[in-house]
Amino acid sequence: MSQIKELPFATLQFYATAPYPCSYLPGRQARSQVAAPGHLIQSDTYSQLIDQGFRRSGLFTYRPHCDDCQACTPVRINVEQFAPTRTQARALKRHKDLRPLVAELTWSEEHYALYSRYQARRHPQGGMDEDSRQQYGEFLLASRVNTRLVEFRDQDGMLQMVSIIDVLEQGLSSVYTFYDPDTRGSLGTYGILWQIQQCRQLNLPWLYLGYWIEHSEKMAYKALFKPAQYRINGQWQSDR
Numbered sequence: 001m002s003q004i005k006e007l008p009f010a011t012l013q014f015y016a017t018a019p020y021p022c023s024y025l026p027g028r029q030a031r032s033q034v035a036a037p038g039h040l041i042q043s044d045t046y047s048q049l050i051d052q053g054f055r056r057s058g059l060f061t062y063r064p065h066c067d068d069c070q071a072c073t074p075v076r077i078n079v080e081q082f083a084p085t086r087t088q089a090r091a092l093k094r095h096k097d098l099r100p101l102v103a104e105l106t107w108s109e110e111h112y113a114l115y116s117r118y119q120a121r122r123h124p125q126g127g128m129d130e131d132s133r134q135q136y137g138e139f140l141l142a143s144r145v146n147t148r149l150v151e152f153r154d155q156d157g158m159l160q161m162v163s164i165i166d167v168l169e170q171g172l173s174s175v176y177t178f179y180d181p182d183t184r185g186s187l188g189t190y191g192i193l194w195q196i197q198q199c200r201q202l203n204l205p206w207l208y209l210g211y212w213i214e215h216s217e218k219m220a221y222k223a224l225f226k227p228a229q230y231r232i233n234g235q236w237q238s239d240r
Contacts, residue, residue, distance in 0.1 A: 025069070028066075035061040075231075082226070115140075160180050174208065
């Protein structure tokens with residue numbers, strides 16, 4: 001791993017997990033490289049780790065470390081150069097009246113109900129559609145970094161979407177977004193576009209979207225936001 005400014009690698013340890021079934025490519029086994037101890041990975045350290053291809057799930061900071069596969073590719077949007085497509089511009093226009101509100105990163109029965117509906121409709125039998133309250137909290141509400149929970153409500157005050165976003169030194173990281181599966185008009189696309197706008201307002205150059213997998217339908221939407229950079233062979237490279 002390359003040297004990083006003021007990153008206390010001497011106090012961090014990196015270990016590989018045992019193989020487990022891949023969530024995105026059926027029939028394959030996956031492994032992760034995990035950074036530990038978790039209590040040392042706070043906002044400044046995580047900002048540097050994410051540039052090295054790491055990602056977090058709750059308090060768990062990891063990156064893919066599979067034996068015979070490199071399909072998971074970190075991706076980040078170039079915010080300054082981004083221009084929406086016609087389809088993306090329509091999503092912005094359709095949902096322009098939604099009201100965003102930064103809320104506490106804490107338990108909400110309303111949020112969990114929306115999350116459960118979203119998983120049941122959009123990702124049935126994917127495992128997360130059966131998440132308990134505890135699993136939901138460990139996944140989205142546990143954080144040692146600068147994390148924001150943003151609600152999006154319509155003009156009647158109805159909850160339409162929730163986004164969990166990490167604020168980094170060099171950008172925002174889109175942790176997870178879930179929304180009303182019955183609302184038409186590409187709410188997921190709108191959520192990413194809103195985060196791009198937030199990056200611009202905060203003068204942050206990158207929006208990190210996690211991992212893109214070329215042959216995974218679940219990840220296909222990430223390739224629609226251009227220009228972007230992909231981390232390949234340890235280096236960030238512009239659209240391939």
